Amino acid sequence: MDKQAITEIIVKHTYDVMPSLSGRALQQQDALHLLGANSIDRSEIIMLTLESLELNLPLIEAARANSIGELAEIMQRGMAGRAQHA
DSSP states (O other): OOHHHHHHHHHHHHHHHOGGGTTSOOOTTOOTGGGTOOHHHHHHHHHHHHHHHTOOOOHHHHHTOSSHHHHHHHHHHHHHHHHHHO
């Protein structure tokens, strides 16, 4: 799965967790905390995305992301690593 597809999943879950953002176009460079997501919101977005991707990744690794795009890159690397070990 490419980075854009993963980004779209992250954005969908961001809207699910934070409906106040609906109508706002989210970009890869957007930081969840600057959009108003608290730590619980960010954790929920990450968990929902990992579940959607059927990816098992340490939360601490995903929490290092500074933007939606960085989060997508981390998850893409996790998926690539999973494919190599399959």
